[in-house]
Amino acid sequence: MAKGERKAGAVPPSGGGTDAPAGGFVQLLTPDGEHLGSVTTADGTTYSVDFTDEEYRGLYRDLVTVRRLDAEATALQRQGELGLWASLLGQEAAQVGSGRALRPQDMAFPTYREHGVLYCRGIDPIMPFGLFRGVDQGGWDANEHKFNSYTIVIGSQTLHATGYAMGVTMDGKTGSPDGEAVIAYFGDGATSQGEVNESFVWSGVFNAPIVFFCQNNQYAISEPLERQTRIPLYNRAAGYGFPGIRIDGNDVLASYAVTRAALDNARNGQGPTLIEAYTYRMGAHTSSDDPTRYRIASEVESWKAKDPIARVKAFLTKQKLAGDDFFAEVDEGAKQLALSLRERVLAMPDPQPVTMFDHVYPNGSPELDEQRQAFTEYHASFEGSGH
Amino acid sequence: MAEKITLGKALNHGLRRALENDPKVVIMGEDVGKLGGVFRITDGLQKDFGEDRVIDTPLAEAGIVGTAVGLAIRGYRPVCEIQFDGFVFPAYNQIVAQVAKMFYRSKGKVRVPMVIRIPFGGGIGAVEHHSESPEAYFAHTPGLKVVTCSNPADAYTMIQQAIASDDPVVFFEPKRRYWEKGDVDLDAPLSGAYPLHAARVARPGSDATLLAYGPMVRVALDAAAAAAEDGRDLEVIDLRTLSPVDFPTIFESVKRTGRAVVVHEAPGNLGMGAELAAKITEECFYSLEAPVLRVTGYDIPYPAARSEEEYLPDLDRLLDAVDRSFGW
Ligand SMILES: Cc1ncc(C[n+]2csc(CCOP(=O)(O)OP(=O)(O)O)c2C)c(N)n1
8 A cells, every 4th residue: 555545543453352341342362361363453454463373372471571571670679779660560462462463573662561572572670670779870772672771750861762763763664574674662652742733733744654452451551541531541642643553452463463464554555543541540540659549450350350460361272382391491591590580680789889971972071070089089089098 | 365354244155155065965944944044144054055955944943953962863864053152942842852951961972963043142123032142041051052252254154163073062153243354265175174172362362362252253353453542452262162261271372371351241150251260270370460350241130222232242341351461
């Protein structure tokens, strides 16, 4: 399809399976582990996945692993080893599905909760721990891993992603199946930010090769979705001139299939898509939050029944693609990874204080050089004095 | 060969040369294309370099700067135009929280070489939000380099140096000086140019040092000329760089003259003048014959245009401060 031919506006999803929100969503794997094969939305697009048995098992392994890493981080935070942690518990399917849908050349712009996507990008999972432990501010190589720094100011990264996507177009890297695409992650709360709206405007106007991946986990800290919007978030895309689609965010297959298709559309020159992954944050917003103040236990229980991992396990079991040995082996592998991570986190040295003066300016600064010098001399003056 | 051109035209030539020399340079902003910007600084550039190099953007400042960050990560060198000083604030978050910190956050792995051009200052009889001097907000932010030019020759080289630099640069343009002319050597190679982050002695003198930047350099030079008639030999330093400030040049001068007067349009409270006075006091205390004095805008929102002549530091207020310095 040539540029502009693609129908803009909302694409009402097909209805979806159990417990779909009003208006439906794209779902390929039900909470019971039933694989629906394929789904066709009202605009005639068909979504399906065609994984090998090994790939299905691989997705399961990813989900279990990132959940285990997240649990380890939560434990480390409680033990005082991390200053803060933003847990992804409950959002594994949205992250792993979309993360695995990325091709190597695609670039991702995360918030602060995308540990699952980071894992899918092949980054050493220790990386975000430096940030939350307070030994650095991230510090992985965004260009090497095609995964930008975490962004804590809500919504800002969507503009970075949009600009990057404009650069992809300017580099002539769209319009073919091996072109590049960009994905921007953000939450439901972020959709209220001006910068997110600006990124929608920009992406529409410049037909940028970008996928906006909103994880609607129903809350922005304590504020429920109704405090951000009166319409389903995916419907907003219509106002900016590109399609929006809602998926069952707890369904890793839907997350994969729809994101893969949207990224391919983007790389082929068809412009942006907004995906709303309808999901739920099972834990606290961050480790400093008390969710019992603003949500009820029965709500959390009802979402437990839609667990993103349990349904893949049910599917693998039903289809006899995996048995107890496999599940035990995956658990054990995840546990070992988590334990080694724990060891490495505990061994993370505090940075040499003087390094805080590093990397302020690519070309340095005489004022800073002086301060670094004074700092060094001041500290040296204590040497041997018992301080 | 030197040509006599306006400061605005010099910027235009500098931008043109940057676009010619580096295919990664892109200009983006509101009305920068067909119109050439509201001050015509980008006049004719879109016609010659195309819509992909000189990009007319939607009307949203955070968007201009935020997408420029993405382009810079991608390997481009965006030059953003903010239409007027008072409209930079919607982009403030992107500039201080993102542009300034990308390099630090990534431990030096992500560079965002970009320039944010802001026409600033008063004196053109404009309505609200069109005459402000917000430079201290940016100079206060580590990770940003902040510069401003005061004459056509500097405008021409400094804009090119800012674009060529890997540091993110906030580039303040003295809008009331856009139409003033001066000699510019358009063929001079950038490699031999005066350094971007160095102050310049705009007029040598021995009795007192006037420190000025951007639009106030002209006022300081006029004041020095007037003082000369009274037999006072004032040195004028054009700071050119507000972050980092070129303190060695300033200290050398003040130690020699024993007196310093700082002048700027921005409100005095916690402004550039406060920083300069503090640093000079720390470094030149035993050479000072008088406290460092400041001549600045008042601590009020920029007033309505019919009052701006009273608000803006002028020749008389500056000479009055010089008198006070000598009266100490
Ligand atoms: C601009 C800004 N305002 C406030 C905050 C504090 N804050 C951190 S996370 C958050 C809620 C974000 O909610 P949402 O976008 O839905 O993402 P989620 O955390 O649910 O994944 C808030 C208010 C912030 N980081 N940035």
